[in-house]
Amino acid sequence: RSPRCRARVQRLADELGDECPAGVHGQRVRIQLAFGREDEAEADLTRLLSRRPNAVPVLFWRGLVRRKRGDAEGARADLTRAALLSWDEFEALAWASCSEAEAEALVADVAAAAMR
Numbered sequence: 540r541s542p543r544c545r546a547r548v549q550r551l552a553d554e555l556g557d558e559c560p561a562g563v564h565g566q567r568v569r570i571q572l573a574f575g576r577e578d579e580a581e582a583d584l585t586r587l588l589s590r591r592p593n594a595v596p597v598l599f600w601r602g603l604v605r606r607k608r609g610d611a612e613g614a615r616a617d618l619t620r621a622a623l624l625s626w627d628e629f630e631a632l633a634w635a636s637c638s639e640a641e642a643e644a645l646v647a648d649v650a651a652a653a654m655r
Contacts, residue, residue: 565636568600572607580604595621595628603636618645619652 571580584601591597602617622629629649633642 565596565600568604572604577604577608581608593624595625596632598624599629599632599636615648615652618649622649622653 568580568584571577571583581601581604584597584604587594587597588601598617598621602614602621605617606614618629621632630646633645636642637645
């Protein structure tokens with residue numbers, strides 16, 4: 540996506556704040572990650588989860604952010620919780636947000652963790 544498109548998505552997410560649809564938050568997180576703003580992405584998602592603790596997309600994205608930051612335990616907890624709340628939604632997010640190899644590994648890892 541173009542820098543202009545990224546800027547528009549960022550502005551929209553900023554304007555909507557916590558009322559922002561999950562898809563826009565996903566784009567916002569992608570933008571934050573592209574610019575190396577992992578702390579900001581995790582803080583935004585944690586704030587959203589304080590208001591909507593069972594939001595599968597938000598748990599999924601925070602899990603990915605934590606995974607990228609090297610917080611394996613936190614990532615596993617968020618991703619497993621998202622999967623337990625709605626496996627279908629979790630799996631759809633994985634396939635839509637990751638490369639094929641990453642999605643396969645993520646789905647397998649979370650399925651194994653959820654069975655423990």
